Amino acid sequence: MQYKSSLCYNAFQTADRRRQWPVKQVTKANFAEALAEIKTLIFNSDYVAVSMRKTGTYSSSWRKILPIDTAEIAYLKAKLSAERYQILQFSVCPFSVKDSKLIAHPFNFHLFPRDELKIGMPSYSFSCQSSHLTSMAREGFDFNACFYNGISYLSKTQESAAKVRMVNLRSSDNGVQSSSVHSVADSVFIERIKSRVKNWRSACRNSNKTDDALISSLRKVIAGSELYGSRPCLSIDICSERQVELILEMLKGFADVVPLRAPTKGGGMQVVRVVLTCSEEDKNLLEEELQNMEEEQNRSLRGFRDVIDLISTSQKPVVAHNSLNDFASIYSKFLAPLPSTMDEFYSSLLLIFPLILDTNHLLTKCSPFEKLGSISGSISYLKKRLSAPIDMEIPDQESGNVNVQGHYVLKLCRLFVTLHSILKISPEVHEFDNSPLSPSVQHHANNFGPVSEDNGDSSAEDIRIWTHSSRRVSTDNLVFLLGFEAGATAGKVKRILHDSHDVFSKEFDIRMVDRTCAVVVFWTPGLSEQFMRIMGSGEIISGKLKDMISEGLRAVDYETYRRACKSVLWKTHLAECLDEASGGKETPLSVAKSQREHQLEICWHSDEMINLDEL
Incomplete structure (x- = not known):
């Protein structure tokens, strides 16, 4: 079943009063299901709209981006806000435009930075503004659901650091090359560990199943054997990366063992675990289990960032209403610490999201002499002055997961589609065009307020105030x-x-x-x-x-x-x-x-x- 309506702007206003647009709500409980669903929708869409609700923006009037701010100063203000406030809702809406028809698939993700894996990340404090929290509460935001069932995440930088602290489930020998020359110390170390592994394997293989429990335990103590699940395991303490390389190189000579590497909690001496398998089939089964465990661990580390990675990988144009503030928050929370300068931020961001369309800048093309701040105000202005009939189609969501939270992203889609119609923006690929998108999209993309739209140079430190007699x-x-x-x-x-x-x-x-x-x-x-x-x-x-x-x-x-x-x-x-x-x-x-x-x-x-x- 699909929810359809063929509307002009007056009909949009009437529909808004009668009902709220359906938006799928996503928490930890249904995140895996929603991730699989949104992946297909993102790759099949023309655009992806994003919006977010944070615990605040600017705590005093002068910290807002003002017309007296150059691009450099505006970035510093956006950086401070992104680092200070936390994202609690992140709405994503893959959508397509066919003529004047909007086909939208809105999702509203509830987020909360939680130390799920007990590694000390991303547990950190953040600021809150009561006015923002009050506004969210009026919209029916469930703070308990957010705090207890919100989706956690790590940035790419945090994920890299976390992997150093966590068990590396597979110490694959891929890429481990035999050293042509070993020092005397290397040779002594290899022979000592090889002898230990041989004795341990022999003890495990020769263990008499008829031995009583006491004798069996004594054999394990003498051999230094443990259990990894139901399989015998030997732990080897090491204190340098060089020793890890030597052990992995040496273990290539044993066809029935699988090496695992696990940093200790103290961060000092590490451990390489050698797991003994009973057959080639058993070894393949263990490696498959380890691969699945590692993939699950990585998914837990990334959390919501999988959605950000999907949007980036798709290379679809991303639509936002305040791109500088929004993408400063995205960069800070999901990628890495924000760079110190606007130029560094701009160049790094475009490597990940090559096409960003800001409706604030698109509005300057339609209404260069009017002050249009909010999305609702912009829609109202365009409704009164410009004729832009629109059809909207929203596939029906599961009734249990649909409510009004996150509807802001649908308003953003509506505004963009109107501007899309007026400005004749098209994502169609030309037959002989080597670029992924038409020049019209590229012409309107990557204008970050307050960078002047008249100057495509990202290093320009101008700001455009597109109101009457600027x-x-x-x-x-x-x-x-x-x-x-x-x-x-x-x-x-x-x-x-x-x-x-x-x-x-x-x-x-x-x-x-x-x-x-x-x-x-x-x-x-x-x-x-x-x-x-x-x-x-x-x-x-x-x-x-x-x-x-x-x-x-x-x-x-x-x-x-x-x-x-x-x-x-x-x-x-x-x-x-x-x-x-x-x-x-x-x-x-x-x-x-x-x-x-x-x-x-x-x-x-x-x-x-x-x-x-x-x-």
């Missing part, structure tokens, strides 16, 4: 004001500045970054440097501004803001961070300019800044 401005023309009285508004500060000095006689703009700091943008080059010099020199300034300076008003440049972000001071109030970054002193702009290799720009629009006057 303007490009150098970061040298921005000055941060701090130390003003509590309750000051942008309008009030602007009036005071306008009447205080000739430097403010020409056009300038001001907005509050948070309640402790405002940013001033000068539209005439050179005026910011002049203002910083006035503030630092104590030059006579008239009116209310003079009183504000005497009461502690200070000014710092953009370079100080950059240092505050790079130093990870990240206190609640921006003024405190800027104070620490500047040492409590204004930095002359000429000095800051000489410390940079090139000039940076942002695209400014005051409407995009947080307007505390309206709160």
